[in-house]
Amino acid sequence: MSEETENKEQSLFEAPPPAEQERMCEAMLFASAEPLTRAELEARMPHGCDAAQALANLARRYEGRGVRLIKVGEAWAMRTAPDLGYLMQKETVETRKLSRAATETLAIIAYHQPVTRAEIEEIRGVSVSRGTLDQLLELEWVRFGRRRSTPGRPVTFVVTQHFLDHFGLESTRDLPGLKELRAAGLLDSRPPPDSLTRGGGEDGDEDDEQDMLFDD
Amino acid sequence: MSEETENKEQSLFEAPPPAEQERMCEAMLFASAEPLTRAELEARMPHGCDAAQALANLARRYEGRGVRLIKVGEAWAMRTAPDLGYLMQKETVETRKLSRAATETLAIIAYHQPVTRAEIEEIRGVSVSRGTLDQLLELEWVRFGRRRSTPGRPVTFVVTQHFLDHFGLESTRDLPGLKELRAAGLLDSRPPPDSLTRGGGEDGDEDDEQDMLFDD
Amino acid sequence: MGVAMVTDRFDETAAGEGAFDSVADRMAAESLIVDVDGFEGPLDLLLTLGRTQKVDLRQISVLQLARQYLAFVEKAKALRIELAADYLVMAAWLAFLKSRLLLPPDPTDEGPSGEELAAHLAFQLERLQAMREAAARLMARDRLGRDVFARGIPEDVMRVKRVIHTATLLDLMHAYARIRTRDEFRPYVMDRDWVVTLDEALDRMRGLIGFSGTWTDISSYLPEGMGSDPARRRSATASTFAAALELVKEGRAELRQSEHFAPVQLRRKGAADA
Numbered sequence: 001m002s003e004e005t006e007n008k009e010q011s012l013f014e015a016p017p018p019a020e021q022e023r024m025c026e027a028m029l030f031a032s033a034e035p036l037t038r039a040e041l042e043a044r045m046p047h048g049c050d051a052a053q054a055l056a057n058l059a060r061r062y063e064g065r066g067v068r069l070i071k072v073g074e075a076w077a078m079r080t081a082p083d084l085g086y087l088m089q090k091e092t093v094e095t096r097k098l099s100r101a102a103t104e105t106l107a108i109i110a111y112h113q114p115v116t117r118a119e120i121e122e123i124r125g126v127s128v129s130r131g132t133l134d135q136l137l138e139l140e141w142v143r144f145g146r147r148r149s150t151p152g153r154p155v156t157f158v159v160t161q162h163f164l165d166h167f168g169l170e171s172t173r174d175l176p177g178l179k180e181l182r183a184a185g186l187l188d189s190r191p192p193p194d195s196l197t198r199g200g201g202e203d204g205d206e207d208d209e210q211d212m213l214f215d216d
Numbered sequence: 217m218s219e220e221t222e223n224k225e226q227s228l229f230e231a232p233p234p235a236e237q238e239r240m241c242e243a244m245l246f247a248s249a250e251p252l253t254r255a256e257l258e259a260r261m262p263h264g265c266d267a268a269q270a271l272a273n274l275a276r277r278y279e280g281r282g283v284r285l286i287k288v289g290e291a292w293a294m295r296t297a298p299d300l301g302y303l304m305q306k307e308t309v310e311t312r313k314l315s316r317a318a319t320e321t322l323a324i325i326a327y328h329q330p331v332t333r334a335e336i337e338e339i340r341g342v343s344v345s346r347g348t349l350d351q352l353l354e355l356e357w358v359r360f361g362r363r364r365s366t367p368g369r370p371v372t373f374v375v376t377q378h379f380l381d382h383f384g385l386e387s388t389r390d391l392p393g394l395k396e397l398r399a400a401g402l403l404d405s406r407p408p409p410d411s412l413t414r415g416g417g418e419d420g421d422e423d424d425e426q427d428m429l430f431d432d
Numbered sequence: 433m434g435v436a437m438v439t440d441r442f443d444e445t446a447a448g449e450g451a452f453d454s455v456a457d458r459m460a461a462e463s464l465i466v467d468v469d470g471f472e473g474p475l476d477l478l479l480t481l482g483r484t485q486k487v488d489l490r491q492i493s494v495l496q497l498a499r500q501y502l503a504f505v506e507k508a509k510a511l512r513i514e515l516a517a518d519y520l521v522m523a524a525w526l527a528f529l530k531s532r533l534l535l536p537p538d539p540t541d542e543g544p545s546g547e548e549l550a551a552h553l554a555f556q557l558e559r560l561q562a563m564r565e566a567a568a569r570l571m572a573r574d575r576l577g578r579d580v581f582a583r584g585i586p587e588d589v590m591r592v593k594r595v596i597h598t599a600t601l602l603d604l605m606h607a608y609a610r611i612r613t614r615d616e617f618r619p620y621v622m623d624r625d626w627v628v629t630l631d632e633a634l635d636r637m638r639g640l641i642g643f644s645g646t647w648t649d650i651s652s653y654l655p656e657g658m659g660s661d662p663a664r665r666r667s668a669t670a671s672t673f674a675a676a677l678e679l680v681k682e683g684r685a686e687l688r689q690s691e692h693f694a695p696v697q698l699r700r701k702g703a704a705d706a
Contacts, residue, residue: 026282027300030246031587044303044589066242078583080243085579087240087260091247093577101472107567123559125475126518166576176569186562193544193552247581296587305590314599316607322599323608340611355597383601397609 015048018057025054035075035165071170073161082168101132106141110163110175111187114145114156119189133157141166231264234273241270241292251291318348322357326379326388330361330372349373357382468513474522477504479557489558494550495533498526529553628655628668633675641685647697650676650687 015021024045029036041051055076059069067078080088098106105128108120120128136142145158159172169175181187231237240261244252257267271292275285278294286295296304314322321344324336336344352358361374375388385391471477481500482492505523508515532546574580637653653676654668676698679685689696 023280023282023297024300024303027296028282028303030283030294030583031296031304031589033582033586044306064239066239066244067246078246079576080247080581081239082574082579084240084243085574085581087244088247088581090260091249091577091581091584095577098571103567103571104472104563107563107570110570111563111566123556123563124472125478125556125560126473167570167573168576168580169573175566176573177566181562181566184558184562186559190552190555193548243581247584249584293585304587305592308591308593310593310595312595312597314597314603318597319599319603319607320611323604324611326604327608351597383604385601392605394609394612397605397612 015050016046018053021045021049021051021054022057022061024049025051025058029058029069029076029078032077035072035077035161037075040075070168072165073171075161077165079168098135099132101129102135105132106136106159106163109136109142109157110159110172111178111181112189113158113172114148116148116154116156118154120157231266232262234269237261237265237267237270238273238277240265241267241274245274245285245292245294248293251288251293253291256291314351315348317345318351321348322352322375322379325352325358325373326375326391329374329388330364331374332364332370332372334370336373468508468515468519474501474519475556475560477501477519478522478553479560482557489554489561492554492557494553495530497553498530498533501526502530628664628671630671630674630678633668633671634678637672637675637679638684641679641698641700644685644698644700647688647699650696650698653698 016024025041028041028044038051038055041055042049045051055069062069062078065081066084067080070077070079101124104124105120108123109115112119112123117128117133133142139162140160141163142157143160145156147153147155163169164171172178178187232240241257244257244260254267254271257271258265261267271285278285282297282300283294284297286293320340321336324339325331328335328339333344333349349358353360356376357379358373359376361372363369363371379385380387471480478497478501481504482489482497484500485492485496487493502523505515505519508519529546529549533550535546537545576582632655633653636655640653650672651669653672654665673696676685676687676696679698680687684701685698686701687696687698
């Protein structure tokens with residue numbers, strides 16, 4: 001094909017103007033209760049659309065409004081402004097209050113992910129009951145990550161997009177106090193200084209592999 | 217908590233500014249699972265608010281946007297703009313091979329055009345179902361040609377420019393003749409194995425019957 | 433000498449706050465013991481005990497903490513409260529740690545020093561405390577469904593399936609070749625539409641023979657319309673003749689031929705000679 005025909009073809013599929021693309025993203029995000037990724041948006045838009053630009057425009061447009069465009073991991077969602085939460089009492093979802101064990105376990109997974117069950121137990125100094133992890137998995141705040149490439153290939157746990165969405169986080173890098181905790185060395189994996197570990201359950205060597213996920 | 221009490225205290229004296237009331241309605245209408253009446257909105261808003269004004273402002277603000285404020289009976293709701301309804305569909309495209317009956321019919325039209333339905337049937341040796349021709353017409357590979365000036369003035373079929381484009385032909389004259397087909401090994405003793413897979417039999421007559429079965 | 437050292441060091445700490453410690457330890461142990469079940473394991477208990485020191489966890493006296501913990505365990509024993517095994521394991525470990533911290537380092541011992549062990553315990557406590565605070569901050573965030581809300585009337589995305597049919601030029605060639613050469617590779621079959629079978633002939637003659645009292649040329653028994661198609665006529669003649677023989681065999685008919693190549697004649701058996 002010659003260049004001329006190519007150009008003609010391209011113009012046939014010219015993307016809609018930016019304002020129109022913004023409208024499209026607005027409609028799709030409004031219609032969805034779940035966050036949508038850029039790819040998901042573009043898959044439904046006409047050929048040649050750039051959702052990234054439309055999303056940026058949209059985020060600006062909704063600044064300070066009653067609803068906002070927020071980023072959740074790799075996806076985007078419209079959510080009500082947090083200061084107006086009190087108006088939505090009718091919409092409030094009664095969630096079972098999480099036990100202290102569950103909230104601590106969740107925090108450990110979020111800040112230390114990917115983390116094995118043994119590592120969670122090492123940090124909390126107590127064994128993790130099956131129900132605790134089940135509850136977090138059921139809430140879809142936590143999922144199984146990759147297996148560790150250490151002996152026994154233990155399974156790891158990581159937090160999910162649901163978790164980010166629920167707590168209004170763009171990514172795990174935005175976890176409150178993450179920087180300070182890291183600076184204080186409290187997110188390091190520091191194996192016990194000897195083999196005389198208490199409880200006898202933990203395997204010190206296993207921790208060596210636990211490099212911070214957040215380093216990237 | 218403190219914000220809420222503050223709001224309440226404030227409401228004792230004066231209603232929030234109009235822009236704030238608009239934000240409130242926006243958030244409530246976004247989050248509500250059903251349309252809300254003006255009374256329902258005001259019941260949730262601080263004392264002294266005028267939802268009617270806020271709704272009017274909101275309706276104006278969303279004019280021409282991807283979502284609109286609409287009235288449902290006595291209540292209000294936010295809905296996707298009707299012209300963007302197509303974005304709420306996820307189209308999955310499945311590619312299928314053209315049926316044998318359709319391929320044969322198409323081949324006959326390409327080699328013998330303009331050709332009537334009766335002529336196609338004579339060449340194929342079996343009747344051509346309406347569905348087969350409809351499919352080819354729908355694919356825009358075939359269109360109606362001139363009527364024959366014979367008794368009954370039967371309609372003829374010809375292939376389209378689209379057909380030529382799809383098959384990479386300049387004209388139907390480029391279609392190889394029987395000699396070339398034979399030279400290319402396409403006429404060797406037996407039909408190509410893939411054409412036999414469906415019926416499984418080697419009996420030509422049986423194949424014809426199969427064709428008719430699969431015509432639709 | 434070792435004993436002297438212990439006394440020395442113990443005195444060092446005891447001089448300032450030793451007496452207070454023991455009272456505080458006892459009081460702490462007594463108030464906590466009621467709530468053993470409320471603790472999430474020994475580390476949690478240690479953290480709670482550590483808080484009574486009213487210092488930053490980084491400056492915590494692990495030695496004092498060990499004493500507090502051991503006092504707690506003693507108290508529990510005195511009250512005949514059964515502690516879970518891991519509390520006792522921790523007690524044993526802390527007793528070991530205490531001795532390490534109090535005794536001068538043994539040059540033959542290759543294990544970690546008491547200070548190293550104490551530092552790690554302090555780290556663990558600080559880390560647990562940090563995670564606990566992080567959890568609280570996390571739970572206090574604006575949360576979806578409580579402070580922040582998603583779309584109340586989500587619109588479902590309809591799934592539309594579209595089928596595209598395709599064919600290649602080669603498919604087209606194959607198809608055309610198949611049609612145009614159908615006869616060439618037509619397998620051999622007996623085409624039987626011009627055949628008159630023996631059964632057909634027999635059926636026909638059984639119906640006719642009853643009326644045949646006189647000698648009749650066998651050719652008159654052929655089905656009608658045989659004249660035009662010689663192949664069919666041959667087939668009909670053969671099967672009619674065979675059927676005639678069959679009738680003779682059954683004793684229902686008689687056959688005769690006056691000479692070679694003369695017409696074969698047939699009549700009903702038992703008919704009177706003409």
